[in-house]
Amino acid sequence: MQPNIKFNVARKNPELIxxxxxxxxxxxxxxxxxxQEGLRFQIPVIQFYRRNLSSKEKDPxxxxxxxxANALVSYYPFAGRLREHANRKLVVECNGEGxxxxxxxxxxxxxxxGDALYPPFPYLDNLLHHLPATAGIINCPLLLIEVTRLKxxxxxxxxxxxxxxxxxxxLVQFMSAVSEFAxxxxxxxxxxxxxxxxxxxxNPPRVTCAHNEYGDASAEGSGAPPDNNLVDRSFLFTAADISALRSSLPPHLRGSSTFDIATACTWRCRAISLSLNPGDEIGLSCIVNVRKRLNPPLPEGYYGNALVYPAAVTTAGRLTTSPLQHALKLMRNAKSQATWEYAKSVADFMVMRGRPCLKTRGIYLVSDxxxxxxxxxxxxxxxxxYGGPALCGVDLVPGVVSFALPYKSTKGEKGIRFTMSLPPNAMDKFVNELETAMAxxxxxxxxxxxxx
Known part of the structure; x- marks a missing residue:
C-alpha cells in the first residue's frame, strides 16, 4: 500500500497548448x-521522474x-475536438484549439x-487536477497534461x-514524440x-465471430462486484511465485507466459472471493493489441485504438472448483481468437448493434x-x-478492470503486479485465496x- 502522504500543490491557471x-x-x-461505447471515457496515466544532475538547469x-506544441504539429488531431455525427459516429474536428x-x-x-511507486496512489488528486468542464467526451479537449515540479x-x-x-x-507513441522534441x-x-x-x-457489415464480451446490460449476470464501495489494492507475483505456479501445470501449459499464468490465478481467486452462485456464467476478457495480428499488419505509427477483448466464458462453479489449468486453457483459447477476422467482426458488430458497451457484470477484464x-x-x-495507469481500475466500470504492471525491485528482481478493486469483504477473501494458492x-x- 502506498503511504497516505499529505502535501500542498500550487497550480497555475490551466492553459491551452x-x-x-x-x-x-x-x-x-x-x-x-x-x-464504441466502452471507450467513451477519460483514463489517467502518470509518470514519476527523479532529479537529473545533467538537466538541473532545465525547467521540466x-x-x-x-x-x-511541437509534437502537436504532427499529431494535430489531438489538438481538435470530437463531434458526434449521424448514428453516434465520432469525428474529430481538427481545429487546433489545443x-x-x-x-x-x-x-x-x-x-x-514511497520506495515503490505503483497504484493505488492516494494522493493522485494532488497531481492530476480534475476540471469538470474538460472531462467530457464530445466538444472537450482530448488531452490534459499536468507537470508538477517536486522540491x-x-x-x-x-x-x-x-x-x-x-x-x-x-499514447506512448505520442509521448515518445514529445520526449524526442524535449x-x-x-x-x-x-x-x-x-x-x-x-x-x-x-460494407456491408457482417458479424462472423461470437462476441461474448459485449451484451445487453439488462441480461447480464451477477459476477461483478455488487456495489461501488470498493477497496483498491495491488498484488505482486514474483519470479519465484510464477515458477511455483508453472510447476503445478501439465507439461503442455508450462510454456505459458508470466502474464497468462498470473491472470489465470487472479481470475480464479477473484471468482472465489465474490461468492458467486455456481451456475452463474462468468467471463474473462484480456485486452489484445492486434497491430501485428492483422493481415497485413497495421502500419507502423498507427495511433488509434487497435484493441479487441475476446472473452473466455465458463460458470463460477466450474472455474472455482477446477485447478489452475482450466482457467489458463480457457484464457489462452480466447486470446487466440484475436485475428484479423475477429477485429473486423468487432467493427461490424459495433455498426450493426449501435456501438454497444462491454459487459459490466459477469466479466473480468485485464489490461496488460x-x-x-x-x-x-x-x-x-x-x-x-514508474510510468503507467494512475488508477487500479476504470471509473466507468468500477470493479471490473485490472491492470498488469511491470515490477522491478531495488535489487533488480522482476515480477508482475496486478491491480484489483473489490468490495471490502471480497477483498479480504481475495487476499486469503491468493495467499493460499501461492503457499x-x-x-x-x-x-x-x-x-x-
Whole structure:
C-alpha cells in the first residue's frame, strides 16, 4: 500500500497548448473500434521522474510545454475536438484549439511518496487536477497534461486521455514524440499514421465471430462486484511465485507466459472471493493489441485504438472448483481468437448493434501494460521511476478492470503486479485465496524438488 502522504500543490491557471505551427482544419472520422461505447471515457496515466544532475538547469515545465506544441504539429488531431455525427459516429474536428496544460509545484520530494511507486496512489488528486468542464467526451479537449515540479528536483507528469482517440500504445507513441522534441530532436522518429478506416466496418457489415464480451446490460449476470464501495489494492507475483505456479501445470501449459499464468490465478481467486452462485456464467476478457495480428499488419505509427477483448466464458462453479489449468486453457483459447477476422467482426458488430458497451457484470477484464512503454519515455531526465495507469481500475466500470504492471525491485528482481478493486469483504477473501494458492504452489514445488 502506498503511504497516505499529505502535501500542498500550487497550480497555475490551466492553459491551452496549440500546435507550434499552422495545421489543417479538417474532419477525421474515428474507426469503428475507436468510437464504441466502452471507450467513451477519460483514463489517467502518470509518470514519476527523479532529479537529473545533467538537466538541473532545465525547467521540466517549459521543456515539456514547448515539446508538446511541437509534437502537436504532427499529431494535430489531438489538438481538435470530437463531434458526434449521424448514428453516434465520432469525428474529430481538427481545429487546433489545443490540449489543456497545467503547471504546478508541490512541497514534497519523490522519496516521500514511497520506495515503490505503483497504484493505488492516494494522493493522485494532488497531481492530476480534475476540471469538470474538460472531462467530457464530445466538444472537450482530448488531452490534459499536468507537470508538477517536486522540491527534490524531480517532477511528475500526469495525463488524462480521451480513450476514443488512442490506446496505450498510441499514447506512448505520442509521448515518445514529445520526449524526442524535449531532448532536442527536430521530428518524431516514428511519423504518426491516421488511417482509421483500416479498423472500420466492412460494407456491408457482417458479424462472423461470437462476441461474448459485449451484451445487453439488462441480461447480464451477477459476477461483478455488487456495489461501488470498493477497496483498491495491488498484488505482486514474483519470479519465484510464477515458477511455483508453472510447476503445478501439465507439461503442455508450462510454456505459458508470466502474464497468462498470473491472470489465470487472479481470475480464479477473484471468482472465489465474490461468492458467486455456481451456475452463474462468468467471463474473462484480456485486452489484445492486434497491430501485428492483422493481415497485413497495421502500419507502423498507427495511433488509434487497435484493441479487441475476446472473452473466455465458463460458470463460477466450474472455474472455482477446477485447478489452475482450466482457467489458463480457457484464457489462452480466447486470446487466440484475436485475428484479423475477429477485429473486423468487432467493427461490424459495433455498426450493426449501435456501438454497444462491454459487459459490466459477469466479466473480468485485464489490461496488460507490462510492455506498454510508459516507463521508458525519457524527456531528458532519464526513464521514469514508474510510468503507467494512475488508477487500479476504470471509473466507468468500477470493479471490473485490472491492470498488469511491470515490477522491478531495488535489487533488480522482476515480477508482475496486478491491480484489483473489490468490495471490502471480497477483498479480504481475495487476499486469503491468493495467499493460499501461492503457499500451496510453493509447497508443491519444494516437494517436487526434494523428490528429485
Amino acid at each position: 496549440a500546435p507550434a505551427k499552422p495545421t489543417p482544419h479538417e474532419f477525421k472520422a474515428l474507426s469503428d473500434i475507436d468510437d 515545465v517549459k521543456v515539456i510545454r514547448d515539446a508538446i 490540449i489543456v496544460f497545467i503547471e504546478a509545484d508541490a512541497d514534497v520530494a519523490l522519496q516521500q511518496l 527534490c528536483g524531480g517532477f511528475v507528469l500526469a495525463t488524462r486521455l480521451n480513450h476514443t482517440m488512442t490506446d496505450a500504445a498510441g 531532448r532536442g530532436d527536430a521530428s518524431p522518429s516514428i511519423p504518426p499514421v491516421w488511417e482509421r478506416h483500416l479498423l472500420s466496418a466492412r 501494460v507490462t510492455r506498454g512503454g510508459f516507463g521508458e519515455v525519457d524527456y531528458g531526465w532519464g526513464t521514469a521511476e 500451496t504452489a510453493h509447497k508443491s514445488l519444494v516437494i517436487k524438488k526434494s523428490a528429485l
